[in-house]
Amino acid sequence: MRPEGQVNVDSALVDGRWEGLDAHERLEVPPDLAAALNASKARANWDTFSASSGKEILTWIGTAQKPDTRDARIEKTARMATKNVRAQFDRE
Secondary structure: OOHHHHHHHHHHHHHOOOOOOHHHHOOOOOHHHHHHHHHOOOHHHHOOOOHHHHHHHHHHHHOOOOHHHHHHHHHHHHHHHHOOOOHHHOOO
C-alpha cells in the first residue's frame, strides 16, 4: 500500500469510517430510513429486495456527505420502494 493509502486507512480507523459500512453489510436499516419506509408503506417491498440491492442502497444513503443529501436519498428510497423499484437505479 502506498503511504497516502495508509494515511487514509489510519484516518478511517480513528474517525469510525472503517466500521461505518459494517451495519450496511448486516442489512441494518437505520431509524430514519425505517421511519420513511413505514410512513410510505414501502417496508413490505423493501423487505423483498435482494441482499445485494439492500447493501447498495444502504451504502448509497450512508455515504451521503451532507444531511440534506442523506434526507433526499432516504426520501427517494422510500418513494421508489413504494413502487417496488430500487432507488439507486434512477428508474421512476
